[in-house]
Amino acid sequence: MIPRPHGGRLVNRVLTGKRREALLREAEELPSIEISYERLIDLMDIAHGAFSPLEGFMVQEDYLHVLYDMRLSNDLPWTIPVVLDVDPEEISGVKEGDDLALKYNGEIVAVMRIEEIYGWDKKEYARQVYKTTDKNHPGVAKTYNRKELLVGGEIDLLREPSHPLENRILWPIETRVLFREKKWRTIVAFQTRNVPHRGHEYVQKAALTFTDGLLIHPLIGWKKPGDYRDEVIFAAYEALIKYYYPKDVVVLAGLLMNMNYAGPREAIHHAIVRKNFGATHFIVGRDHAGVGDYYGPYEAWEIFDEFPDLGITPLFIREAFYCKKCGGMVNEKICPHSEEYRVKISGTKIRRMIREGKIPPEYMMRPEVARVILSFKDPFVH
Amino acid sequence: MGEEKVELKITIPKSLYDKIKEEADNAGFTDIEEFIRFVLEQLVESGETGEELSPEDEEKVKERLRALGYID
Numbered sequence: 209m210i211p212r213p214h215g216g217r218l219v220n221r222v223l224t225g226k227r228r229e230a231l232l233r234e235a236e237e238l239p240s241i242e243i244s245y246e247r248l249i250d251l252m253d254i255a256h257g258a259f260s261p262l263e264g265f266m267v268q269e270d271y272l273h274v275l276y277d278m279r280l281s282n283d284l285p286w287t288i289p290v291v292l293d294v295d296p297e298e299i300s301g302v303k304e305g306d307d308l309a310l311k312y313n314g315e316i317v318a319v320m321r322i323e324e325i326y327g328w329d330k331k332e333y334a335r336q337v338y339k340t341t342d343k344n345h346p347g348v349a350k351t352y353n354r355k356e357l358l359v360g361g362e363i364d365l366l367r368e369p370s371h372p373l374e375n376r377i378l379w380p381i382e383t384r385v386l387f388r389e390k391k392w393r394t395i396v397a398f399q400t401r402n403v404p405h406r407g408h409e410y411v412q413k414a415a416l417t418f419t420d421g422l423l424i425h426p427l428i429g430w431k432k433p434g435d436y437r438d439e440v441i442f443a444a445y446e447a448l449i450k451y452y453y454p455k456d457v458v459v460l461a462g463l464l465m466n467m468n469y470a471g472p473r474e475a476i477h478h479a480i481v482r483k484n485f486g487a488t489h490f491i492v493g494r495d496h497a498g499v500g501d502y503y504g505p506y507e508a509w510e511i512f513d514e515f516p517d518l519g520i521t522p523l524f525i526r527e528a529f530y531c532k533k534c535g536g537m538v539n540e541k542i543c544p545h546s547e548e549y550r551v552k553i554s555g556t557k558i559r560r561m562i563r564e565g566k567i568p569p570e571y572m573m574r575p576e577v578a579r580v581i582l583s584f585k586d587p588f589v590h
Numbered sequence: 591m592g593e594e595k596v597e598l599k600i601t602i603p604k605s606l607y608d609k610i611k612e613e614a615d616n617a618g619f620t621d622i623e624e625f626i627r628f629v630l631e632q633l634v635e636s637g638e639t640g641e642e643l644s645p646e647d648e649e650k651v652k653e654r655l656r657a658l659g660y661i662d
């Protein structure tokens with residue numbers, strides 16, 4: 209059965225038709241603030257129900273519960289605060305109870321009903337969410353760069369700026385209808401920000417052995433230099449699906465969502481969001497959503513023990529490697545042989561070969577996939 | 591987020607209580623109330639989708655899925 213959304217009901221705060229027109233006119237007269245691209249993405253995730261049951265940016269009670277208990281004030285699991293930061297000067301003229309227009313690139317995108325304006329301790333946020341206050345951690349650095357106050361309250365989305373990959377993006381209501389059309393009862397979701405190598409394929413197929421369908425769900429959003437470009441990731445997956453997956457068991461769709469690198473907390477967040485998209489299972493990788501060595505390799509697995517009421521089943525599948533003795537792709541749990549027989553698949557190594565214009569060996573990456581990646585003049589972000 | 595709550599007092603056989611308690615512990619729930627709430631929710635809500643989707647909206651969704659090649 210496709211699970212009910214987190215909290216029981218799929219949030220929809222995308223206004224359409226007459227209500228939208230009326231609110232757009234009203235919004236012209238409202239005080240407004242300009243929001244960043246990342247907050248715009250949060251806004252869209254809220255409005256389209258990817259962040260159900262959130263109806264807006266968090267008020268202080270929810271924020272503090274999430275920060276310290278990893279649950280909303282109504283006890284539902286939630287691990288990453290979704291907050292809107294503002295400068296005191298920007299909102300000097302507004303008070304709690306007022307409506308505020310949110311603008312992106314000077315254009316009104318949403319209206320927010322200000323329920324609460326409150327202060328926050330960014331260092332404490334970093335300590336709780338990222339388990340470190342080290343500003344070399346990309347998530348911590350971003351937190352420290354945010355503004356001094358938070359505003360909480362419900363939002364209504366009025367406009368969505370177009371996205372170069374908008375035809376690749378599906379929202380929860382769409383994947384839910386799609387899964388029903390396909391008559392899938394169990395769906396495993398796979399989070400990625402990478403082109404697929406043989407290890408990824410192994411993990412996905414291990415999961416797919418037991419489920420009706422697989423949702424390959426690349427995260428679209430801000431990237432750091434050296435990452436593969438989004439178009440490249442989609443093209444590479446299309447090649448893999450075309451040549452190596454049976455018909456009608458895979459859905460490839462982009463997820464517009466921010467990446468925080470919050471390791472274990474983010475693994476839970478990723479699972480909750482996939483539940484909203486209709487997945488019943490979620491593959492959690494080793495050091496999922498981690499960065500550097502801030503988190504232990506299996507911390508992102510252990511944290512699931514604290515959430516028996518998540519409503520989506522995590523699948524902990526060990527990293528795959530090629531074993532010369534076994535004669536195929538295996539993982540630590542099923543291969544008894546020693547290191548000398550094991551060939552690790554390294555993303556770094558593959559990246560280097562791609563940079564040099566070389567096709568990686570077949571045990572690392574399918575040649576059809578490699579060729580597609582190499583067909584791009586420049587597969588990487590700068 | 592805070593929804594109104596009602597308090598409910600029910601009497602169940604001790605043997606059933608013990609079984610529920612064991613299940614709750616095994617599943618990792620911190621207290622038995624949380625477990626009972628979770629089980630009841632699952633039971634009552636199964637079969638409902640939690641989506642507010644009119645037939646017209648559903649058709650719009652399908653149209654987009656068709657246009658993008660996800661369904662025939």
Ligand SMILES: [Zn+2]
Nearest residue numbers: 531534543545
């Ligand atoms: Zn082996």
